[in-house]
Amino acid sequence: MSPVNYLYLAALLFTIGATGVLLRRNAIVVFMCIELMLNACNLALVAFSRMHGNLDGQIIAFFTMVVAAAEVVVGLAIIVSLFRSRHSASVDDASLMKL
């Protein structure tokens, strides 16, 4: 097996995540799909790191993880506060920015 297959898998996972973002209405599930896309990118970065024989790809994947952690904290806080004011986690209900 050629390690290029890891790239194909990453592309497939990224596509599934992107489709999920377009398809789903529940804000939490949309957020999970974004996490899936980030993970797919990380897999591609790790595979590239192995292909080129240096560790820079892994460093970038590491920074991606840190940024994803920060993003999750803020995003989930936004979802919780939206749920508090609207009693719904659906992205359709959040079309009005005013309360």
Place this chain on the structure above:
Amino acid sequence: MNGLNVLAASTTSTGEAVQFWVLGTVAVIGALCTILMKRAVHSALCLAGTMIILAVFYLANGAYFLGIVQVVVYTGAIMMLFLFVVMLVGVTAADSLTETLKGQRWLAALCGLGFGVLLIAGIGNASLNNFSGLGAANGAYGGNVEGLAALIFTKYVFAFEITGALLISATVGAMVLTHRERTEPAKTQRELADQRVRGKHLPPLPAPGVYARHNAVDIAGLLPDGTPSELTVSKTLRDRGQIRDVSQQALDDIKALEQRSEERLGRKGPIGEVDKAGQGGGDGVAHDRNEEEATR
């Protein structure tokens, strides 16, 4: 360092190929389940499974540090945060199935398909045949973690410091977003006592089911005249409409008992049959109930 030699080869070992195809299939199924499951909890669990498999892939690719971090940070912290919020927001909150944009689902699926074809065709066209494994890079400083540390604290030290600022601002942002300002002063004990006396019920509300034959929380207690009192059931259950009415239950039970005894007395023929019915135990009773409901 046998593993490093394998990583330096241009094609992977058979073991890794088997691992890739088995776990890769599971990862794709998990990802599909993430976007197709109706309940957010199921989606979160499927995503956690996919992430663990990705951690195994990192390990297989020689990224030992990232593999462990993936398990600890992603599946350990981030997914548990997701589950926590799912529990907070409501487990039963399923997606609304009404389409606000006509044909959005099909268009979205089509877009996803086209995007995937483009992406995979792009990778297929790139010349990625020659590659050197991670053996030398991992071994340069004596290991994967040491190599990563050397890079983070020399070449990428500025990005690393910016990361600290990012994490601090994210923490403050989460606190600001979830903080609720008190819009009215807190009630004193005096005001609370006055408010309590002003209502209709001076003593505590009656407990559910005390005067009825059952004492489950969703059964309204019966007043002395036999009518159920809704006040005895907790407000949450009342709002959901989950009150069980048992005012007719006693009459129904008596009716069922009478019918059963009639059946028993009427069927008093051969002894063996009666014994068999008796041995049925709980099932026999349930069976009788079903029959009785069917006859009604």
